[in-house]
Amino acid sequence: MSGETVDGVVTAAVLVIGDEILSGRTKDVNIGFIAEYCTAIGIDLREARIVPDVEAEIVAAVNGLRARYDHVFTTGGIGPTHDDITADCVARAFGVPLLLDPRAVALLEAHYPPGGLNEARLRMARIPEGATLIENAVSAAPGFTIGNVHVMAGVPKIMQAMFDVVTGRIPTGRKMLSRTVHAPVGESRIAAGLAAIQADFPDLSLGSYPKMADGRFSTDLVIRGRDAARLDAAEAAVAAMVAAVVGAAS
Amino acid sequence: MSGETVDGVVTAAVLVIGDEILSGRTKDVNIGFIAEYCTAIGIDLREARIVPDVEAEIVAAVNGLRARYDHVFTTGGIGPTHDDITADCVARAFGVPLLLDPRAVALLEAHYPPGGLNEARLRMARIPEGATLIENAVSAAPGFTIGNVHVMAGVPKIMQAMFDVVTGRIPTGRKMLSRTVHAPVGESRIAAGLAAIQADFPDLSLGSYPKMADGRFSTDLVIRGRDAARLDAAEAAVAAMVAAVVGAAS
Numbered sequence: 001m002s003g004e005t006v007d008g009v010v011t012a013a014v015l016v017i018g019d020e021i022l023s024g025r026t027k028d029v030n031i032g033f034i035a036e037y038c039t040a041i042g043i044d045l046r047e048a049r050i051v052p053d054v055e056a057e058i059v060a061a062v063n064g065l066r067a068r069y070d071h072v073f074t075t076g077g078i079g080p081t082h083d084d085i086t087a088d089c090v091a092r093a094f095g096v097p098l099l100l101d102p103r104a105v106a107l108l109e110a111h112y113p114p115g116g117l118n119e120a121r122l123r124m125a126r127i128p129e130g131a132t133l134i135e136n137a138v139s140a141a142p143g144f145t146i147g148n149v150h151v152m153a154g155v156p157k158i159m160q161a162m163f164d165v166v167t168g169r170i171p172t173g174r175k176m177l178s179r180t181v182h183a184p185v186g187e188s189r190i191a192a193g194l195a196a197i198q199a200d201f202p203d204l205s206l207g208s209y210p211k212m213a214d215g216r217f218s219t220d221l222v223i224r225g226r227d228a229a230r231l232d233a234a235e236a237a238v239a240a241m242v243a244a245v246v247g248a249a250s
Numbered sequence: 251m252s253g254e255t256v257d258g259v260v261t262a263a264v265l266v267i268g269d270e271i272l273s274g275r276t277k278d279v280n281i282g283f284i285a286e287y288c289t290a291i292g293i294d295l296r297e298a299r300i301v302p303d304v305e306a307e308i309v310a311a312v313n314g315l316r317a318r319y320d321h322v323f324t325t326g327g328i329g330p331t332h333d334d335i336t337a338d339c340v341a342r343a344f345g346v347p348l349l350l351d352p353r354a355v356a357l358l359e360a361h362y363p364p365g366g367l368n369e370a371r372l373r374m375a376r377i378p379e380g381a382t383l384i385e386n387a388v389s390a391a392p393g394f395t396i397g398n399v400h401v402m403a404g405v406p407k408i409m410q411a412m413f414d415v416v417t418g419r420i421p422t423g424r425k426m427l428s429r430t431v432h433a434p435v436g437e438s439r440i441a442a443g444l445a446a447i448q449a450d451f452p453d454l455s456l457g458s459y460p461k462m463a464d465g466r467f468s469t470d471l472v473i474r475g476r477d478a479a480r481l482d483a484a485e486a487a488v489a490a491m492v493a494a495v496v497g498a499a500s
Binding site for chain 1: 269270271272273274275276277278279281282283284285286287288289295296297298299300301302303307329330331332333334368369370371373374388405407408426428437438439440441442444445448455456457458459460461462472474
C-alpha cells in the first residue's frame, strides 16, 4: 500500500537510533527492510545513519537529515525505559513540547488490563505537539509523524507494521527500475565493456557487484533507471558484452 | 590480534559506500561485523553511515567523520569498475593526488598470470599519495590507510581479512565490558526498577532491549562499562530487581 504518486523523485533517509546496534550486540535489519521497500514503491533512499542513545547526536542527525531529504524514517528508542529518548530528542529538534497525548493514552488504556497503565507505559504516550500518531497492528504504543520525520519502533515486526502505515500516507515518486545480468567471471574482465556501455547510457546507472563463493568470483551487473525501454536496451547491450567476454575465454 | 593498548577511549565510525545497500539489493553485514569486533578489542564505534556512489557525498562523509572520530573504517567501492570511486573520493577528501602505486602494482602482478594485468585491474592499484597499503590474505587488490581513514573492500570476506590487518596496526582503548540479565517480562514491568538502578550507577550504561517471539515480550537488560567490579555490582542489583518483579507476578 502506498499513498499518492507524484511525477518527480521522492527522497528519504533512515536514522537508526541505539547503542545496541553500534556495540554489535544487535544486528540491524531495519535499514535493509526499509531500503528494499522504498525501492519497490518509488522512494529513493539516499542515506542511512546509525547513532547512539545520546541526545545531542540524535537531535543533530534529525535536523541534518530532515533538511536534506523529503522524508526521514527513524527506528528505535520509543519504548518505556529510561534509555528510550527518541521522542524527547525529536521534540527538541522541532522546538516543540513533548506532551502526554490523549489519543496515545487511549490506545494504551485499551490495550492493558484495568490499572495496568503504569508510569513506564505512560512514557510511551508522550508525543511531540502537533504530531500525527502511527498506530500499528502489532503493539499498542504508537509511533508518530511530525513534519517529514516518521518515528518508529526498533523491534522489526513492529517497525514493519508502522512502515506500512507511514508509506500509505506519503506520496511516492517514479519507481526506480532495475535489471540484473549475471556474469560468471570476475569484474575486472567486464570492466572495460561495462564502462563503454555506461558512456552510451548516461541516463542509467550501471553497477558492478562482485561475489565470491568457494574461492571463485562472479559478478552481478545491475542496470538502474526509471525508463523501462532504456533499461531493456542497456540490458541487451550488457548481456551481449558478457557473452562476448565469456565466449572469448572458452 | 590488535595493536598497542592505550588507557583512554578510542573512537571510530564506519562509512559504508554503495548504491546497492541503499537500494536494498544487498543487505549490509559489514557494520555489524565491525561493531562487534570493535567492542571485543576496545574501540568505541560511535556512528555508522551508508552513502551512495556519489563523489560529493563520499567526500563530505569522509571529511566529517575523520574530524570527529579517532578512526574511520570505510567499506566498498575499491574494485576495478567505473562505479568504484572510493579511492578517488578519499584522495580528494585529503587533497592529495591519486597515483598508480608501485607496491600495489607489484601485488597485482604477482597475482595475475603474465599479461593479465589489464587496465581495469590496474585501476585497483591507484592509491592516494602517502597512504599505507592494507594487504589481505583473500584477494590481491589492497585497501589502504591514509591519516585515520582505513579504506577496505565491500565483499565481506575480503573486508574481514583487511580489518584484521587494520586492527593489528592501531592502538585500542580500555574495553567496554557488558553483562546481560534476561527478564521474562515486557520492559514496562521493569522500567521503574531499572531507572532507579541506573541512577545508582551513573558511571555505567543500562540498556533495555525488548524482544518479541510468538507474540510474547521479554527483555534483555544490558549493563555496559569499563570497570568489572562495578558491572558485577550492577548486575546483582538488576538480577535482584528482575527476580522481585517476576516473583510478584507469580
